[in-house]
Amino acid sequence: MTESHVTFEVETTVPTTHGTFRVRAYTDVETGADHLAIVASRPDGTAPGPGSLVRVHSECLTGEAFGSLKCECGPQLDAALDTIHEHGGVVVYLRGHEGRGIGLINKLRAYRLQEDGLDTLDANLALGLPADSRQYGAAADMLRDLGVTSVHLLSNNPDKRRQLVQHGIEVLDSVPLVVGVGAFNEGYLDTKRDRMGHELPDRLHDAG
Numbered sequence: 001m002t003e004s005h006v007t008f009e010v011e012t013t014v015p016t017t018h019g020t021f022r023v024r025a026y027t028d029v030e031t032g033a034d035h036l037a038i039v040a041s042r043p044d045g046t047a048p049g050p051g052s053l054v055r056v057h058s059e060c061l062t063g064e065a066f067g068s069l070k071c072e073c074g075p076q077l078d079a080a081l082d083t084i085h086e087h088g089g090v091v092v093y094l095r096g097h098e099g100r101g102i103g104l105i106n107k108l109r110a111y112r113l114q115e116d117g118l119d120t121l122d123a124n125l126a127l128g129l130p131a132d133s134r135q136y137g138a139a140a141d142m143l144r145d146l147g148v149t150s151v152h153l154l155s156n157n158p159d160k161r162r163q164l165v166q167h168g169i170e171v172l173d174s175v176p177l178v179v180g181v182g183a184f185n186e187g188y189l190d191t192k193r194d195r196m197g198h199e200l201p202d203r204l205h206d207a208g
């Protein structure tokens with residue numbers, strides 16, 4: 001067993017508009033980022049364990065704080081929090097994942113290039129940046145720390161699933177999370193489906 005990617009720092013209760021959660025904070029040993037595990041008990045009152053519902057969510061300031069319609073991160077996070085509050089589970093919230101790992105400023109640079117017609121993938125490549133540089137070893141170690149060694153994963157992203165498995169988390173299945181599709185991000189989601197292997201329906205605008 002290799003050394004953990006994270007150090008546990010503190011756990012406390014935070015009431016939210018989605019319900020009350022236990023929030024556990026970790027420091028990423030490699031990047032220094034602070035990650036959170038947002039934990040909801042199951043309906044029978046027991047803590048999450050093997051086979052729990054899990055969302056591994058990448059930080060997105062524009063989508064989550066400002067309600068940007070360029071992506072679906074805000075509605076996905078809202079839906080994930082509502083889902084774990086109802087059924088029990090964990091949302092692992094990863095900092096340092098802005099713009100699929102290129103950072104906030106570069107994400108906005110990529111948006112600028114998209115104004116000239118590039119799609120989300122080509123914009124990253126035009127900036128000399130990887131299409132997706134996100135790593136999920138920290139998420140796997142946070143789940144392991146909670147005893148959540150197998151998951152029903154709330155995700156459309158096969159790379160996320162593959163990396164969690166590589167890091168020793170059993171993924172029992174993927175539960176699609178298709179929310180927040182609108183006129184401003186249809187093209188973005190089409191690219192994620194057609195060029196980046198995400199599992200999304202063909203006609204997103206009919207998906208609600």
Ligand SMILES: [Zn+2]
Pocket residue numbers: 060062063064071072073074
């Ligand atoms: Zn986003």
